[in-house]
Amino acid sequence: xxxxxxxxxxxxxxxxxxxxxxxxxxxxxxxxxxxxxxxxxxxxxxxxxxxxxxxxxxxxxxxxxxxxxxxxxxxxxxxxxxxxxxxxxxxxxxxxxxxxxxxxxxxxxxxxxxxxxxxxxxxxxxxxxxxxxxxxxxxxxxxxxxxxxxxxxxxxxxxxxxxxxxxxxxxxxxxxxxxxxxxxxxxxxxxxxxxxxxxxxxxxxxxxxxxxxxxxxxxxxxxxxxxxxxxxxxxxxxxxxxxxxxxxxxxxxxxxxxxxxxxxxxxxxxxxxxxxxxxxxxxxxxxxxxxxxx
Amino acid sequence: xxxxxxxxxxxxxxxxxxxxxxxxxxxxxxxxxxxxxxxxxxxxxxxxxxxxxxxxxxxxxxxxxxxxxxxxxxxxxxxxxxxxxxxxxxxxxxxxxxxxxxxxxxxxxxxxxxxxxxxxxxxxxxxxxxxxxxxxxxxxxxxxxxxxxxxxxxxxxxxxxxxxxxxxxxxxxxxxxxxxxxxxxxxxxxxxxxxxxxxxxxxxxxxxxxxxxxxxxxxxxxxxxxxxxxxxxxxxxxxxxxxxxxxxxxxxxxxxxxxxxxxxxxxxxxxxxxxxxx
Numbered sequence: 001x002x003x004x005x006x007x008x009x010x011x012x013x014x015x016x017x018x019x020x021x022x023x024x025x026x027x028x029x030x031x032x033x034x035x036x037x038x039x040x041x042x043x044x045x046x047x048x049x050x051x052x053x054x055x056x057x058x059x060x061x062x063x064x065x066x067x068x069x070x071x072x073x074x075x076x077x078x079x080x081x082x083x084x085x086x087x088x089x090x091x092x093x094x095x096x097x098x099x100x101x102x103x104x105x106x107x108x109x110x111x112x113x114x115x116x117x118x119x120x121x122x123x124x125x126x127x128x129x130x131x132x133x134x135x136x137x138x139x140x141x142x143x144x145x146x147x148x149x150x151x152x153x154x155x156x157x158x159x160x161x162x163x164x165x166x167x168x169x170x171x172x173x174x175x176x177x178x179x180x181x182x183x184x185x186x187x188x189x190x191x192x193x194x195x196x197x198x199x200x201x202x203x204x205x206x207x208x209x210x211x212x213x214x215x216x217x218x219x220x221x222x223x224x225x226x227x228x229x230x231x232x233x234x235x236x237x238x239x240x241x242x243x244x245x246x247x248x249x250x251x252x253x254x255x256x257x258x259x260x261x262x263x264x265x266x267x268x269x270x271x272x273x274x275x276x277x278x279x280x281x282x283x284x285x286x287x288x289x290x291x292x293x294x
Numbered sequence: 295x296x297x298x299x300x301x302x303x304x305x306x307x308x309x310x311x312x313x314x315x316x317x318x319x320x321x322x323x324x325x326x327x328x329x330x331x332x333x334x335x336x337x338x339x340x341x342x343x344x345x346x347x348x349x350x351x352x353x354x355x356x357x358x359x360x361x362x363x364x365x366x367x368x369x370x371x372x373x374x375x376x377x378x379x380x381x382x383x384x385x386x387x388x389x390x391x392x393x394x395x396x397x398x399x400x401x402x403x404x405x406x407x408x409x410x411x412x413x414x415x416x417x418x419x420x421x422x423x424x425x426x427x428x429x430x431x432x433x434x435x436x437x438x439x440x441x442x443x444x445x446x447x448x449x450x451x452x453x454x455x456x457x458x459x460x461x462x463x464x465x466x467x468x469x470x471x472x473x474x475x476x477x478x479x480x481x482x483x484x485x486x487x488x489x490x491x492x493x494x495x496x497x498x499x500x501x502x503x504x505x506x507x508x509x510x511x512x513x514x515x516x517x518x519x520x521x522x523x524x525x526x527x528x529x530x531x532x533x534x535x536x537x538x539x540x541x542x543x544x545x546x547x548x549x550x551x552x553x554x555x556x557x558x559x560x561x562x563x564x565x566x567x568x569x570x571x572x
Contacts, residue, residue: 065465066448139485147442147470148486232447232472243470253474256334257362257449 042270049264058268064234066254066262073269075236079244080276082151082237083226084219087158092212094159095166102167103174104196115171122164130225133157138229145241149231152240157225162215169214173207174200213284220277223248247273328545331359332366332379333451334475335400335494336534339565340379343397343558347549354545363451367392370537376546378537382451393542394535397553399568401495402452402530403518405480407487408507412436415511421460423490426468431488444482444491445469452476455532456492483508492530495523496566524568534567 053071061072098118102111133153142148177200185195201208223246231243232253245253247269255266330340337360344356361369363380367388370378384394404420406412412434415423422428423441432438445467446453457464471489473479476497483489484506495518498510510518513529522528536550552558554570562569 063465068463068465070465134481135485138482142442142486142488146440146488149471149482227474228478231470233445233469234472243472245472253447253472254449256360257364257447259364259368262449 039274042267042274045267046264046271049261049268052261053265058265064250066258066265069261071261071265072234073247073265073272075234076245076247076250076269077272077276078236079151079230080220080246080248080273082244083154083158083230083246084216086151086155086240087162087219088212088216090155090159091163091166091215095163095211095215096170096208098167099170099174100196103171104192104200118164118167121160122168126161126222126225127228129157129161130228133225133229141241147231147241147243149229149243150241151230151237151244153229153231154226154244154246155240157229158219158222161222161225162219165215165218166211169211170204170208173204173211176207177203209284209287213280216280217277220273220280221248223252227252325353325355326545327355327357328377328549329357329359329375330377330379330536331361331369331375332537333363333381333534334360335381335451336366336379336397339398339534339561339567340536340553342561342565343553344549346558346561347552350552351548356549362449363454364449367537370539373539376538376543377549380451380535380537382455382532383535384537391540392537393540394533394537395550395554396533396535396570397558398534398562398565398570399523400532400534401518401520401523401528401568402455402492402532403495403498403528404490404492404511404513405483405498405508406490406511407483408509409487410436410509413509413512414515416514417460420513421462424460424462424467424469437487439488442470442486442489443468444471444473444479444489446479446492447472447474451532452492452494455530459530480506480508495520495528496568500566520566520568 049071057071058073061070063070064072064075098114102114106114133156137156138148138153141150141153181199181203182195185199190198226246227249230245230249232245232249233243234245234250235242237244250269251266254262258266328344330344337358341356341358344358348354348356359375363382366375366378366380367384368378369375371392380394381400384392404415410431412431415434419428419434423434424443424445426443428434429441430438431441445464446456448464453464456462471482473482473491476493479491479493480498480501483491490511495510498508498518499520502508502510512518516522516528518528518530523531536553538546538550542550559569
């Protein structure tokens with residue numbers, strides 16, 4: 001579980017200590033309250049749709065056409081899942097390998113230059129990625145396999161966006177491996193590859209998981225860029241060249257234009273997204289509990 | 295260092311009070327607020343008209359918020375907004391309790407990439423393209439390439455008018471791309487020689503003259519231009535309206551009189567819409 005200092009630091013009943021304690025407590029509760037309020041708000045807003053339509057309609061309606069009173073969310077849930085999985089499958093290994101290269105093989109100058117590049121990439125706003133995707137990437141895919149706006153475009157753009165997250169976090173978790181481990185491995189006469197595989201990676205494992213988790217979270221929640229390149233057609237794709245719509249893009253496209261049950265149904269898709277993130281976090285925590293090798 | 299913490303806390307405590315002080319009314323005369331919500335097509339025009347209105351009436355603040363025509367109608371009915379904006383005529387069941395005042399005209403035209411040799415489509419051809427019966431440009435006299443059908447997202451007035459004119463249901467449309475606003479559609483078509491989309495003629499004309507590689511198609515041999523919409527020959531046109539309850543407040547009434555007056559005609563033209571006949 002979570003390891004804290006609360007039991008190991010002495011707290012004195014002095015005025016200043018108590019004041020600090022309450023100040024910090026209120027800061028912590030603000031963060032917690034914001035989350036509680038957001039969840040409450042989402043649930044309150046989605047109750048009318050759930051009451052009028054019922055949960056089943058969101059899974060078994062023939063299509064998503066709120067104007068014609070059909071509300072199937074499944075194609076968009078799958079769209080979100082597919083793009084996220086595709087993006088993490090691409091960006092995870094690339095980010096991890098680039099972090100390994102940068103940390104363990106690259107000459108210091110190149111490593112620092114590369115680090116600056118990755119930081120810059122992390123700072124590019126998502127709408128710029130989306131715009132670039134719309135005017136460069138989508139026409140390229142269109143030449144290869146029409147129509148162009150597709151799940152593939154979404155996966156590529158998302159992978160580019162989360163690559164810096166995976167790379168930077170993987171680097172910092174590699175950097176936290178104690179140098180004693182490396183010296184120990186060297187003393188045992190292990191080569192670089194064996195050191196990496198048997199010592200460094202197992203020791204950095206939980207940090208690497210966190211990197212993948214944060215990147216997945218970002219990919220799940222990304223809106224603007226995927227809206228611009230994915231085509232936004234509500235359908236279950238039969239190939240990666242088919243256009244799809246994600247849950248986030250659905251909310252962004254229709255929220256400003258929706259009234260009554262349609263609006264409420266969009267809040268239901270917000271709740272679904274929240275549930276997906278919850279499942280992800282739980283799964284990540286659970287897999288992190290597997291005993292470490294070092 | 296240790297002494298600074300309480301000082302910081304005190305500062306934090308009085309900060310809201312300091313901010314609150316600035317909000318006290320600076321002017322002596324009360325400021326009336328006119329809230330206008332609705333169509334994103336109409337909003338930029340109304341925002342400009344609002345600025346001119348404020349210049350003439352210093353005690354009035356015009357607050358324009360976008361959210362689509364349906365939202366404009368709903369807000370005008372519920373009283374959340376004094377005036378709603380809609381880029382379509384009211385539905386029959388909406389005219390029972392609401393009143394629409396037309397401030398300008400706009401058309402909806404079909405656009406393709408400038409390299410596409412097709413220049414004219416008939417009503418039946420448009421229906422066939424959008425329902426997936428025709429999927430290659432070749433049978434329409436174009437290149438041998440699949441047609442990329444661009445449709446609008448649910449809830450937009452442009453979509454409603456398009457569906458209504460061609461007697462289509464949205465679920466019957468086989469779209470390859472679904473877009474949000476006009477600009478998103480124009481960028482999609484400009485980057486894809488096989489694409490076809492429908493957008494506001496005003497916006498498309500403005501972008502095409504600015505060098506964006508798109509062109510407006512003729513519909514049943516009638517060119518899609520501001521002139522044909524103005525003289526009523528182009529079939530796909532729509533009024534841009536301000537929506538109120540049957541008995542609008544005096545302030546809303548004053549604003550609507552101003553928005554339909556010749557004082558704002560140059561603003562309407564500036565936004566590539568067709569002004570009311572003077």
